[in-house]
């Protein structure tokens with residue numbers, strides 16, 4: 343089973359074209375959708391979660407038409423939005439039980455078992471009777487995952503999940519997600535490159551409503567090997583370097599500026615070749631050095 347998107351378009355009434363002919367093939371596993379703020383990620387996630395209409399295009403989950411058969415999709419869908427509003431006075435146990443009932447798990451015994459096993463899975467069983475209002479951001483996220491997993495979804499949509507999590511909670515959360523990618527299509531929308539490089543076997547980069555690159559992270563990094571050059575520069579050298587070279591990113595390291603340049607050959611003295619990481623893939627794509635035509639030229643092997 344896979345999720346196949348074809349030419350999905352969405353323009354908001356104010357004229358913003360949030361999605362422009364988005365086509366993707368998303369197999370079972372963890373799939374990263376990476377892009378900057380305003381790229382269109384949330385719009386696409388909401389459309390796939392049946393919360394918003396596309397103007398045109400199609401989305402098929404196996405044989406199921408996601409854009410038309412909304413009721414059926416909802417039965418097999420888990421959605422973890424950017425902001426997960428919880429009822430602060432409800433306990434984790436009572437609220438999950440309530441959501442389970444809404445999801446159609448009617449028999450009380452079955453519901454009790456499902457709720458217990460999910461709370462254990464997300465490591466909230468010990469605090470099940472505490473009020474959600476007192477939970478940390480990470481605990482709320484994990485509670486959101488438990489809600490998203492009700493009914494064993496075939497399609498799980500996770501929108502910018504790690505924003506605001508401290509490093510330990512983030513690791514715990516990503517580990518939890520990676521367990522899920524074994525049997526379902528899991529789409530992780532994020533602007534954090536590390537979330538994708540740590541978790542996803544496949545990914546796409548989106549900007550201004552367009553898919554710029556569809557690739558496997560490892561292959562994409564391999565594809566730009568030998569073309570990423572690094573140089574540590576003084577701040578006043580930066581404008582000249584930006585003018586003369588294809589600078590894809592500048593970062594600070596211990597107060598110094600580190601420049602990464604995309605070039606087929608050495609850009610000159612002072613630059614050293616560096617092992618590309620997914621951040622280089624991301625910025626090379628955003629700068630237009632690599633893109634759809636490059637990725638599609640390579641056969642995509644099964645993960």
Ligand SMILES: Nc1ncnc2c1ncn2[C@@H]1O[C@H](COP(=O)(O)OP(=O)(O)OP(=O)(O)O)[C@@H](O)[C@H]1O
Pocket residue numbers: 354355356358359360377378379380381382383384385386533
């Ligand atoms: N309801 C709306 N009405 C008008 N424009 C909207 C609406 N929702 C989003 N947009 C615009 O559509 C574009 C895509 O927004 P979207 O929220 O899908 O991006 P995103 O990639 O999820 O960004 P972020 O990471 O900031 O949430 C942006 O230009 C945004 O301003």
